[in-house]
Amino acid sequence: MFNFNIKRTRIFQSIRYSQNPVLKFANFWKKLFSVLFLISLLLSFYNFAEQSQSNSSAFALGLTVLSLTLMVVFWLLEIFYNSLLKPKLKFTIEDIFAHPEKEYNLAEVLDLEAARAVWQTMKFAKAKKLDEIDSIILFYFLLKNKGEQVNFIFFRANLDLESFIQGLKKEIKKERGNSQLKYTKDFKEVVLEALRSAHSEKQDMVGAGCLMVGLAEQNPLFKEILIHAELKKEDIANLSSWFSSAEKKMAGIKRWWTHDNLLKFGSLGKEWASGYTITLDQYSIDWTAIGSKQGFGEIIGHKTEIEETERVLARSEINNALLVGRPGTNRKNIIRAIAEKARLGTSLAQINHKRIVELNIPSVLSQTSSPEEAEEILDKIFHEVAAAGNIILVIDEFNNYVGQENRLGATDISGILAQYLHLSQFQIVAITSYAGLHKQIEQRPTILNLFAKVEVDEISEKETILFLKNLTYYLENKHRIIVSYPALRDIIKYTTRYMPNLPFPKKAINILDEAVVYVANSTNSHIVLPEHIIKLISDKTQIPIGEAQKKEKEVLLDLENLIHKRLINQEKAVKDISTALRRSRAAISTKKGPMGTFLFLGPTGVGKTETAKALAAIYFGSEDKIIRLDMSEFQAIEDIPRLIGSPGQEGLLTTKIREDPFSLLLLDELEKAHPNILNLFLQVLDEGHLTDGIGRKVSFKDSIIIATSNAGYKVILESIKEKTDWPEVKQKILDFIFERAIFRPEFVNRFDGVTIFKPLSQENLLDIAQLLLNKLKKNLDDKGIKFQISEELKEKIVELGYNPAFGARAMKRVIQDKVENVLAEAVLREEISKGEEITLNANFEIIKIT
Amino acid sequence: MIDVLVKYLHWHYFEQSKIILLAWKNLLRFNLEYFSIPTLLRTFLWPWRKYEDSFTKGFDLLKVLEVITFNMMSRAIGIMLRSSLIIMGTLMEIFILFGGLLIFIIWLIIPALIVIGLWLGLKLIF
Incomplete structure (x- = not known):
């Protein structure tokens, strides 16, 4: 049963109190009396200075006392009023879901903005003597009140609130009935969906934002407008959650007297039991001091990695951590998080109140005249660190200092460092990349064994969007530009799809930063919209993104004719390619792999390569967009590293695709390649990606792959002589290929199309x-x-x-x-x-x- | 009106009093941590910033005396500086203790103070 009675809730009392003029304007009166108090205090001082005994001095004093008293009265009323607006809940949203059989009054968990809208809906329905209370009336009052949450959501989603309100007004049914005042089915669904949204976002109350999520699901008018604005229910939920978390954060900051907030002031004298680090201080960045002065803001993501690093540092033996991750995964954030936790004393005992100091080795190298001098200074620094007892040392780009010859910005410190690494009082966090780990550090197992590896993955999309939300405030302030939520959402969407080789959050931060600068300096707009993001990413990746542009649409629809202007015959092949491209660009395709994969079989000189060239010129814009590999150059197993790369060698295939993912890959004479090389392509054809020789994932999702082969051409020539039916010829060739094990069936099956090129008439x-x-x-x-x-x-x-x-x-x-x-x-x-x-x-x- | 008054009294003497006591407790606890009093007491006799000399091999009376003197001075400096911070922290703790008590008492009697203030103010004016 749907139990929803607004009048029997504590929040309803709050609605009544919010209409009380004394309480409502308490803040105004408080300010007024505080100004009066100051004026009368000055007057009293003046009278006192003049030693005046007249009535005016008594009056001034009386006014001072009275205004002070009234200021205090209204100050108390203001705090009281604010507490009334957020009453303590009788039960939580969690209780509602845990015990559905108890049929809780769902209106009890509404916040003030939502409850006010519901109450106005009830009053309106009663006044108009309506039989049904539907969600449109609720929606109308929710928007009409222009509460904080509603304003925020509409502002960030770049929607016009006023026109919405006018539109809804026309939709409200006003036919008088018998005042049955029953909730319609959609009203109930809106409330239930709002409750589910609040529950999944772990919110304490159901706010206006959650109601809007319910309306996005149930209200046809809102649904239609969201579709036109390219927004979904999930976007409204994200916006609601953004507002709630910002509100919670502000409320937390206001409670300055909580232990967590007080801890942020740090402490005095903790380092007095530890040694000085004079040499280290000259060549380092003190992250603890930076955190103390300016703070680090909210640290998002890497929760597991932070905890793992803390555990490593707290060990009694091998308490040195090696953070390994791709550049751009924000590995330094782990350092900042540990620095902040250590400063506040909220980490593990072996880490609390220690200084996190990053050694700047390039600075040491640049200020010394010889490697011996540099070694001496570094030895002194490490000695200070071990003796001080309260330092956790950080070395960034650690691979530059292990197993390296002396050159600009690099040297080998492994010899000096090794003496200290086994000491329990010497804790170090070294940062490196996968390439650095494999190329340099793994070649020195004595050093590697003294570290515990902590792998740092990129943060998730959800965490990245939190990152961007925080960064948005800073950028908006700096450039006086507004960033719409759809733009933030599209940054995540398009960087995931079209920049898979770069990790979060760096690629998202770079795009947001660039977009704000672009809009501020190159457009007349004051708001960053999805189209700006699409343009930026398109320009960077050279891939046409978003809805296919008008010209591209014309090309796609007429692709067969355009290709046949430079290619004679081979209609089937051209049709196969054209339909695959149309499916891919219209985003209809469900396949995971590349945009299209084709195997062209046939005798030499009949147009296989020419087809590929024609497609590249027409669709990709230039024949230069072909990445052509002659597979006869890869006949040995030793040729695999030439194709996919290895430490110290770029791969002919993988490097080119990484640099230019929107390309046509032409694999000529495929049958000549070594079978193990053909096996590499199994994953490419299926999943659309390949791991290169250095462990990086290379995406082929924006490529078309065309493989050509002369295998079985004699079968074709004989079939022509014997005038065999053409459909039988294809099967004959495939049988020939499988019998001779030229290609395996599972390999051929992975192609979107296998086309037999006829000899030319x-x-x-x-x-x-x-x-x-x-x-x-x-x-x-x-x-x-x-x-x-x-x-x-x-x-x-x-x-x-x-x-x-x-x-x-x-x-x-x-x-x-x-x-x-x-x-x-x-x-x-x-x-x-x-x-x-x-x-x-x-x-x-x-x-x-x- | 009556129910608002009852609600106010409950809020004033129960809910807000709890918050004031909690804030007072947090400040007292934080003050000890801010001045690092437990750490300073634990390391009271330690040499200042771990500055101490160590005895060399062999026996050289002058060297031994030098080392003992230096180490004693280092500890003396440590004791002096730590004592000053401990004293400051303790004074601050006393200030917070009495200050908090005063604020709490004022909070409890503030309704009465308001009545007195209104009466006094009006009397002075008229």
Whole structure:
């Protein structure tokens, strides 16, 4: 049963109190009387100074006492009033879900803003004698009150509150009934959904934001508007949660007298039992001192890594931590978190009240004239750290100082450091990357064994958005620009999809920072919108993002015709590629792998590579967007590192895809590659990613992969001779390939399309000859010479240039040798000139027409 | 009106009194931590900033006397400085103790003070 009675709740009393004029304006009266108190106090002092005994001095004194008293009265009433607005709950939202059988009055957990809207809804329904109370009326009053939460959500979502209110007003049904005042089904669903939202976000009360989540689910008008604004129910929930957490934070800060807040003042004298670190102080950054002066703000994410590092540092032996993670995963945040916890005494006993100091080794190297001098200073520093007893040392880019030759910014300190690492009073946190770990540190097992590795992963999307929310306030203040919530959401969405190689939070922070600067300096807007984010990421990655642009839409819809302008025949192959691209760009495709993967089988010179080139030129904009690999260069197992890289060597395949993910990957002569290399591509074709030789994940999701192979071409030629039906030919070729183990069935099955390229017919060849001669014609046109392409010329070229074994490849050579050479000579000898019209006969002799 | 008054009295003498006592307790506890009194007492006799000399091998009377004198001076400096902070912290603790008590008493009698203030103010004016 739906138990929802606003009048029987404590919050209803709060609504009544909020209408009490004395309580409502207590703050105003307090301020008024405090000003009066100050004025009358000054007057009293003046009278006292004048030693006046007149009535005016008594009056002034009386006024002072009275205004002070009234100031105190209204100050008390103000605090009392604020406490009334947030009454103690009879039960919690958790209780409601834990004991559904108890049928709690759900209205009890509403906050003031939500309860006020509900009460106004009831009053309106009663006044209009309505039979039903539906969610539209609730929505109307919720927005009309323009409470803090509603204002916040609409502001951040970039929605127009006023037009919403006007729209809702028209929708409210006002037909009088019999005052049955029953809640409609959608009203009940809104309340229940709001409750679920508050519960999942671990909120204490159901606020206006939670009601809006319920309305986003149930109210058709709100749903429609959200769809047009490209917002979802989850976005409203996130905004509601953003507001609530900010409110909670502010309320926490106001309670200055709590133990946690008082601890932030730090302490005095704790380091008096520890030694001085004079040398260390000259070449270091004291994170504890920085935290004490300016604070670090909220540390988001890496909770597990922070705890693990603390446990390592608290050990009695091998209490040195090695933080390993990709640059950009905010490893330094772990250091800041530990510094803050140590300063406040909220970490483990072995860490509390210790100074977290980062050693700046480049500073030591730059200020010393020889490696020996640097070693001496470093030894002194490490000795100070061990003797002081209250230092946790941090070394960033640790791989630069292990197993390195002396060069700018790098040296080998492993020798000096090793003496101290086994001491329990010497605690160190070293930071490095995976590349650094594998290249340098793992080559020194004596050093590595004295550290406990802590792997630092990138923070989650949810944590990143919290990070961005905090950063937003700072950037908005700095640049006087507003950042809309949809822009923040899209930063996460598009950086996840199109910048997979960079970790959170760095890539998101960079995009947000750049977007704010871009909007502030390059546009007339004062608000960062999703379109700004799309433009920035598109420019960075060279991938067209968001809804396919108008021009791109036209290209996609007409892709087959456009490709056939430079490719003759092979309609099936072109159709397969075009449909795969359309599916991918319309975001309909459910597949995980690359945009499209195709295996082209057929004899040489029939257009397999030409198809790939045509697609690259038309869709990707240039033939340069092809990453072409001749797989005959990878016939040995030792060639795998050349393909995917290794420490010290970039991979031919993986590096190019990482740098330019939106490309066409052409794998020529695939059958010649070593079988183990083909196995690498199994994962690429299925999942769309590959791990390179240094452990980095490379994404192929924005690539098209075309593999070509001549395997089984003799089967095709024989089938043509025997005039076999074409559908049977494909099966024959596949059987041939599987029997000879050229490719395994599970490999071939992973391609989106396997297309057999037919040998070219006489007609095809004439068309190809026409295409090739058209290019020549265009060049001559530029010189003012009109070139007529005769049928006999084309037939001669086909006759000389075609070989079933080699396809149409030789035709280009024939045109070059027989046609272009002749014309070039004639032009140079001035035998043909501007304005003339010429043709060539079957003997390649120039014939002037005009 | 009556129910508001009852609510106010409950809030004033029960809820807010609890908060004031809690704040008082937190301040007393924090003050001890801020001045590091437990740590300073525990390390009262330690050498100042771990500055101490150690005896060398062999027996050299002058060297031994030098080491003993230096270490005693280091401890003396430590005792002096720690004592000053302990004294400051203790004085502050006493201040918070009595100050907190005063604030709590004022809070309890504030309604009466308000009545007196209103009466006195009006009397002086008229």
